Amino acid sequence: MVSIDDKLQPILTEVLRRNAGEAEFHQAVHEVLESLGRVIAKHPHYLERSLIERICEPERQIIFRVPWHDDAGHIHINRGFRVQFNSALGPYKGGLRFHPSVNVGIIKFLGFEQTFKNALTGLPIGGGKGGSDFDPKGKSENEVMRFCQSFMTELFRHLGEYTDVPAGDIGVGGREIGYMFGQYKRLTNRYEAGVLTGKGLAYGGSRARKEATGYGNTWFVEAMLATKGETFEGKRVVVSGSGNVAIYTMEKVAALGGKVIACSDSGGYVVDENGIDTGLVKEIKEVRRGRISEYARLKGEGAHYITGGSIWDVPCDVAMPSATQNELTGKDARTLVKNGLLAVGEGANMPSTPDAIHIFRASGVLFAPGKAANAGGVATSALEMQQNASRDSWSSEQTQTRLAGIMRSIHDTCAATADEYGAPGDYVLGANIAGFVKVAEAMDALGVI
Ligand code: NDP
Ligand code: 2IT
DSSP: OOOOOTTTHHHHHHHHHHTTTOHHHHHHHHHHHHHHHHHHHHOTHHHHTTHHHHHHSOSEEEEEEEEEEOTTSOEEEEEEEEEEEEOSSSSEEEEEEEOTTOOHHHHHHHHHHHHHHHHHTTSSOOEEEEEESOOOTTOOHHHHHHHHHHHHHHHGGGOBTTTEEEEOBTTBOHHHHHHHHHHHHHHHTOOOGGGSSSOOGGGTOOTTHHHHHHHHHHHHHHHHHHTTTOOSTTOEEEEOOOSHHHHHHHHHHHHTTOEEEEEEETTEEEEETTOOOHHHHHIIIIISOOOTHHHHHHHOTTEEEEOSSOGGGSOOSEEEOOSOTTOBOHHHHHHHHHTTOOEEEOOSSSOBOHHHHHHHHHTTOEEEOHHHHTTHHHHHHHHHHHHHHTTOOOOHHHHHHHHHHHHHHHHHHHHHHHHHTTOTTOHHHHHHHHHHHHHHHHHHHTOOO
16 A cells, blocks of 8 residues: 555544454545645645544444345344445435445445545535345345335434435345335335435436446546547457446447447356447346356357456456456456556446555556546436426436536546646546545534534
């Protein structure tokens, strides 16, 4: 890891002490603090007014029991989380993750990142994140529904369109949001559409929300490539994952003339030199909830499935990690750079390890950090909240035009901030500083609360 400014070291030490064992949270805080040395040199009041310590401490952390019955009548106990990280800019906003790996450190890192990401969108949303160690894989529809209902039976008292507005993340898509919204409505006897986003179009969802994260990341990378006179046309692109973010990244990359040659899930990866057939991935993942291994069997010639090894061994011009945190290591980064990599767009949250980021930055690879590049999902969630508040429903074209404009503006803000702080082309520094300054200014104005 890169060292941080001496004046910030005691803050990091205290975060590590106070949040013992929460490795992912430590990593996320370290990365942001690394960028803030230049800010406190210019604006010492952020340090003097303890704004950095304050921003690292969540406003509220909720941990609760989630009991549910499986189809055979057995009782299971999962753990539910909601970390309400920062509400200086608006109601807490951020997804819910259902995955067996979920723990408080993971939710905290996600909530911390979300706070800066949401600030970068320019929309009035604070940061939060939640979820459970529940594993939706292999569960029946009824089991998923009962789990979602039990989860919401506790969480609902902490939510509200002016308080905290969750959405999806890993393991939580339209189906789960529907069950949770239904239970919230039943418990409160209110049709409070703006309490959750990522809703189905039939009951208050926004057009283009499902596509937003992947499309947004692709537009961000397109803008970054343009600074070097490059486009997606003819580029070989590798996208990890095959869930919501990955699918719509692949769709947009192909629409812009790129060729996606590989994608994955936690079992392995597929390579298709003819270009991944996004329609087939949607059929396997969105309809059948199957495994990516089925892709090679169904597609036939030109496609093969590989277990073991790393998807980042596949030579490409652009890498778009869209599965999970720390999925792209220093070793992977070295391989990618050796194979001629031009750009990285992080669709997932914190998918590159600190080592990997260091290698990309040192090699002159265009690198778009997740908190900027994948902000299109939450930005469109905020547009969903706007539509709900005005009891309106926008066309897909109108929503996508707003989203494209927001992604362009995030790109330009990161680039301009990096220039201002003497690090042209450093989107990590640009995103961390621009996000931090926006939140810190609002916190300062609101007093010591
Ligand atoms: P999905 O659940 O739709 O898909 C997740 C994909 O990543 C699946 O292919 C899954 O494989 C793979 N994956 C998940 N966990 C692991 C793991 N531990 N190891 C290997 N592969 C894994 O989630 P999303 O597409 O919504 O989310 C993907 C990433 O994007 C996450 O980091 C999320 O935080 C981030 N993100 C999501 C946004 C959204 O709007 N949904 C917005 C911004 C960021 P398998 O099915 O085998 O588990
Ligand atoms: O990480 C993220 O930005 C998300 N999972 C989306 C959050 C949201 O509230 O739409």
